[in-house]
Amino acid sequence: MAYSEKVIDHYENPRNVGAFDKGDPHVGTGMVGAPACGDVMKLQIKVSDTGIIEDAKFKTYGCGSAIASSSLVTEWVKGKSLDEAMQLKNTQIAEELALPPVKIHCSILAEDAIKAAIDDYRRKHTAGDAGEAREARREAA
Amino acid sequence: MLHLPIYLDYSATTPVDPRVVDRMVPYLREKFGNPASRSHAYGWEAEEAVENAREQVATLVGADPKEIVWTSGATESINLALKGAAHFYRERGRHLVTVKTEHKATLDTMRELEREGFEVTYLDVDADGMLDLGAFERSLRPDTILASVMYVNNEIGVVQDIPALGELLRSRGVLFHVDSAQATGKLPIDLAALKVDLMSFSAHKTYGPKGVGALYIRRKPRVRIEAQIHGGGHERGFRSGTLPTHQIVGMGEAFRIAGEEMAAENERVRMLRDRLMRGLMEMEEVHLNGHLERRVPHNLNLSFNYVEGESLLMAIKDIAVSSGSACTSASLEPSYVLRALGRSDELAHSSIRFTIGRFTTEEEIDFAVQLIKGKVAKLREMSPLWEMVKEGVDLDTVQWAAH
Numbered sequence: 001m002a003y004s005e006k007v008i009d010h011y012e013n014p015r016n017v018g019a020f021d022k023g024d025p026h027v028g029t030g031m032v033g034a035p036a037c038g039d040v041m042k043l044q045i046k047v048s049d050t051g052i053i054e055d056a057k058f059k060t061y062g063c064g065s066a067i068a069s070s071s072l073v074t075e076w077v078k079g080k081s082l083d084e085a086m087q088l089k090n091t092q093i094a095e096e097l098a099l100p101p102v103k104i105h106c107s108i109l110a111e112d113a114i115k116a117a118i119d120d121y122r123r124k125h126t127a128g129d130a131g132e133a134r135e136a137r138r139e140a141a
Numbered sequence: 142m143l144h145l146p147i148y149l150d151y152s153a154t155t156p157v158d159p160r161v162v163d164r165m166v167p168y169l170r171e172k173f174g175n176p177a178s179r180s181h182a183y184g185w186e187a188e189e190a191v192e193n194a195r196e197q198v199a200t201l202v203g204a205d206p207k208e209i210v211w212t213s214g215a216t217e218s219i220n221l222a223l224k225g226a227a228h229f230y231r232e233r234g235r236h237l238v239t240v241k242t243e244h245k246a247t248l249d250t251m252r253e254l255e256r257e258g259f260e261v262t263y264l265d266v267d268a269d270g271m272l273d274l275g276a277f278e279r280s281l282r283p284d285t286i287l288a289s290v291m292y293v294n295n296e297i298g299v300v301q302d303i304p305a306l307g308e309l310l311r312s313r314g315v316l317f318h319v320d321s322a323q324a325t326g327k328l329p330i331d332l333a334a335l336k337v338d339l340m341s342f343s344a345h346k347t348y349g350p351k352g353v354g355a356l357y358i359r360r361k362p363r364v365r366i367e368a369q370i371h372g373g374g375h376e377r378g379f380r381s382g383t384l385p386t387h388q389i390v391g392m393g394e395a396f397r398i399a400g401e402e403m404a405a406e407n408e409r410v411r412m413l414r415d416r417l418m419r420g421l422m423e424m425e426e427v428h429l430n431g432h433l434e435r436r437v438p439h440n441l442n443l444s445f446n447y448v449e450g451e452s453l454l455m456a457i458k459d460i461a462v463s464s465g466s467a468c469t470s471a472s473l474e475p476s477y478v479l480r481a482l483g484r485s486d487e488l489a490h491s492s493i494r495f496t497i498g499r500f501t502t503e504e505e506i507d508f509a510v511q512l513i514k515g516k517v518a519k520l521r522e523m524s525p526l527w528e529m530v531k532e533g534v535d536l537d538t539v540q541w542a543a544h
Binding site: 003011014017019031032033034035036037038039040041042059060061062063064066067112116 | 447448449450451452455475485486487490522523524525526527528536541542
C-alpha cells in the first residue's frame, strides 16, 4: 500500500512515543481500539494547573497510518486547552496525513483516543479522590 | 553488495531461472510458429518443442506425457479440474469435499459449484494446519464424487498426507484432485504411485514464466472431465486456445531443472530457513505457524506477538515478504488460513511469511535477521500491548473498547 510522505515521516520518526505515570493527577490516559481489530492506541496528556496540555505521549499497536495519526495528535494537542483539544476532528487528521478511505478508521481512533484521555483527566478531577480516579481510569481502559 | 529489497517471497512467485529464459527466447524470435500449424516447418518445430516440454513436465511428476494438458496457470487448472469433473460426474452425485485452508482458486471455484447446486464440505485442520484422516473419511458420503486438497499450503508451507488420502479416496470411489502449485521442485511427486486423479501445476512458482500451467488428467483408470474453454479443439479438446510455445518451453525447462536440482537445493534452502528461524526465534513471543517438520523447507511463517503486521512490513521494507494481516482491506480480516489454525486475531495480524529460494544467500538471511530484530524491538517499544504484558496484565481479561 502506498503511504503519503507525511505518514512515512511520522511512522519513521514518531513524535512523543512513551508513557506518563497513569497515577499522576496531572495525567489523563485514553486507550481505544482492540487487538483483534489490529489497532490499539494509548494516548496520554499532562495537564497544567491552568488547564493547558503541556505534554502528550502515545503508544500504538497498529498499522503505519494508526501510528502516524496518534503521533500527529500528540503534536497538535500540545499547548492547547482541554476545550480546544476536544474540538479536534478526525477529518483534520485524515486530511493532514492524506489517508486513503480504508485508513479513515485510524484517524477516528486517534480522535477517540484524545477524547478518552481528556475524559479520564476530567473524571480524575471531579472525582477528587485518587483511589476513585484510578477506578475511573480502569473503566475508561 | 546486497540488492535491496531482499526477495523473501518465493511462494508469491519466483524469478525465471536465466537458463529458462535462454530456452524461451528463440521461441519468441525465429521459432515463432504456431504448434497447431501442420503444413510447414515453423509449425512442426513449435510442436516438437511443446511435446518435449510436455515430457519434461510429465517426468518431474511421474506421469505419462499424454496425461498433461497445458493451461494458463494453476488457477485455470484448478477451475478445469473441479468444474470439469463435477460437471461430468454430476449424475453420479452432488457432494464435494475440500479444506478450509485451500487456496482461493479452489475455495472460490467450490463456491461457484455450490451456486450450481453442488454441496461442499469444507474440512477443518488442526492447530498445526494438518488434516485429520479420520475426519476426512467421516466427511465422505455415498454421493461424494470429488475431493480437492492442496499438496503444500501456500501460506504456512505444510505438506498434507496425499498418499494416504489417495488410498482412502480411491477405495471409496471418490475422484481426487491435488493442487500442487507450491509442491513442484519442493518435494518428489510420483503420480505412478499416488492414487491421484487430477493434479494442478504452475510454472512461475518453480522458476518458470507466469501465465502457464498444466493439469494432469489420469488415463488409467480413466478420468473424464468436461472442457471449460471451447474453440479449436487444442489439447485433445480439453482446453482450446493457441498454445504459448515460449511459455510452455519455459515451464518444461524449469521443471527439468527442478527435477535435477531439487535434492541439493532443498538442503541448501533448509539450512538458510533454519538459520533465519534460529535468529528470529531468539526474540521473545515469536510463534511458528504451521507444523515444523511436515512442511517444505522454503517456508517460515512467524507471528511477532504484540506487533501489528502491516506496520512491521512497513518497517522492514528492505525485505520483500508477505503478511497474514489484511489490514488494507475494508474488512480488516486477518488471514483465513491462520484463523483456520485457531490462531487469535492478534497473532494472525502479526504474522509474516518468509519464503526462501534458489537465489537466496546466507548474507541476505543475516541481513534480514538483524533488520527484523531491530524493528520488532522498536515497534514493541511503541506498543501499548507490549507495555501491558510487561506490567503483568493478562490481555485476555481487558475489556477492549471495540470500534
